[in-house]
Each structure stands twice: as structure tokens, then as C-alpha cells.
Amino acid sequence: MDGKKTLPLSWNEQIKQSLWKLWNSFPEAPVVLIGVGNPLMGDDAAGLLVIQKLKTSLPAAKLIIPVDGGPAPENCSGLIRRLKPGLVFFIDAGDMGEIPGTVGVFAANKADGVTAFGHSLPLSVLGQYLEAEVGCHSFLQIIQPEYIDFDLPVSQTILATVDEICDAWMEAAAFAPKRPE
Template sequence: MPFPCAENFPEKLRAQLRGSEKVFVLGIGMNWKSDDRLGVALARALAKKLPAHPDIRIISGGEAPENFTGVIRTFAPSHVILLDAVDHCLPPGTVFLADESSIAVGDMTSHHLPLRLLMRFLGTSLPARVILVGVQPRTLLPGNKLSAAVKRTLPRLAEFLAQTLREQINK
């Protein structure tokens, strides 16, 4: 695997995307908080690799991803992928899949709406599968650069996600 990952990430993601018809990808994070910017940067990198695909919509939602729930509903996806830096007690730069139940209720978040609540809202208001692709941050302190480990993961993960989405859409 060209990037560090946990729990059979590639196979699990492919399995969750099997049968997908339309996928909405939402990058989450704050640009001024070191590795927290990962979701936003990853969404931008992915959008460059999948320009104008009719069944894939990619948006960088920043620190207020809840502002895009109307856009998501209008697109009517079969799957929603959230991209975010999430502390999962793994080595920095490690990629993993998480569901709502694996995100602690009291987890601190840098976003306006806690990630678990966003996942629950999307999961109950849409007939779509909600998937969180998380990357373990090294630091979430203020700063304008990604850590070396997360920076190494970003382009490789973007390439993997682009290839996987191309393969799985309408399969």
C-alpha cells in the first residue's frame, strides 16, 4: 500500500462503495490548524483528479461542513464520503474508515458541528451511506503547514480515492 492504513482500509472502502451510483465527497477542516487542513486539501487534490465527473461531486466544506447539507441533498447521492483529520490513536498519516459509532460523543472538534452529529444528521436525512475517511493527524495546533507524515499521505490517498471512485461508480 502506498500510504499507511489501518484495518484493511482499501478493501473496506471498495466494499462500502460497491454499487454506488452517485458519490458526494466533502472535505472538512480548518486551513489555519496544521493537519486539520487535511480534509480540505484532500478534497481539492481529488477534484483535480476527477474534473467534471457527472456522478461525483467534490466540495471543500472547510470548518462548517454543515453549510453544505442542502447541496448534498440536492445532488441526491447514494454515498457521502467525509474527508477529515481525526484523532484515532494511530501513527500520524495513517488512513482509516470510521463510522458514527467509532467517533466518541465527547470528542473535541474544531468544526462548528461535531463530526458525529454531522454523520448522524446525514445518515438520517438522506437515503445514502455515509463514510468517513479519516487520517490520523500529528498535530492540530495552529500552523500553516501539514506535518511531514500527513503531507506524504495526501497525494497518495488522493490518487487511490480517484482510482477507487472511477472503478466503483455504477459497478
């Protein structure tokens, strides 16, 4: 897989376990995916690309809700509070010191050593705020970028990783409960 490596307990398995635990206990709890990044900064657009793709392909009736957080995801906190999710995943490019394209999933309160780019409020802090405010669990789904610089396109490595992440979330949506009417 292009020299990429998967961190212990693959990110895909971490997501599946988190969803299973949530929906086993709270079958009507939504899961909010917040894409974070700057589309003008190369691979920093990765989280936004995941959300754009999921918005067009996820069934609207499912409990997985993609939200474009842009470069300031804290501006979505009101929407997130209204949705009352059981889980929140921030999807963003960040430096984990890994090979470009590597994906990691970290609990927001255990995300030490992960550096996301260009946010005024660290995602770990925003995640912990939402946990206290809404009672949800929050995670960072981090993509190791190849490069982040102004006016560069997203690298092919990261585009492939975006597709991989979207496929995993689509697979998760297949077993997600429907939203209550």
C-alpha cells in the same frame, strides 16, 4: 511506510467495498466526498487538501463529487441533499490514538472514540442527520494528524497521506459509472 499502520480491513478496501455495494444496486447514485478542516491549523487542513487535489484531477463526468466543507461542513447540507448521494464520506484530520498518517474509515453511527477537531457539529451527528434526511450511508475517513496548531504548515507525513488518499479515490473513479445526463 514511515511507521504508519493500517487499521483492520484497510481503509482502501472498506471504500472499495462500499462503492461496489452502492453501484451494484444503484448504478446512478453519486458519492459525495466532503473535505473538512481549517487551513490555518497545520494538519487539520488534510481533508481540504484532498478535495482541492481531487477537484483538479477527478473526471467531472464521474459519480464521485468532491466538495469543500471547510471548518463548517454542516453548511454544505443543502447541497448534499440536492445531490441525493448514496454515500457521503467526510475526509478530516482526527485523533484515533494512532501513528500520524494512519487512515481510518468509520461508519458515522459507529465513530465513537474518534475526535475530529474544531467543528461545532460533530461529523458523526451530521452524517447521521444526512442518513435520515437523504437515505444515504455516511462514513468518516479520518487522518491521524502529526500536529494541529495555529499557523503551522501541513506536515510531510500528512502531505504523503493526502497523496495516498487521492490516489485511492482516483483508482475508485476509474471504475465509477458516469453521471446520467
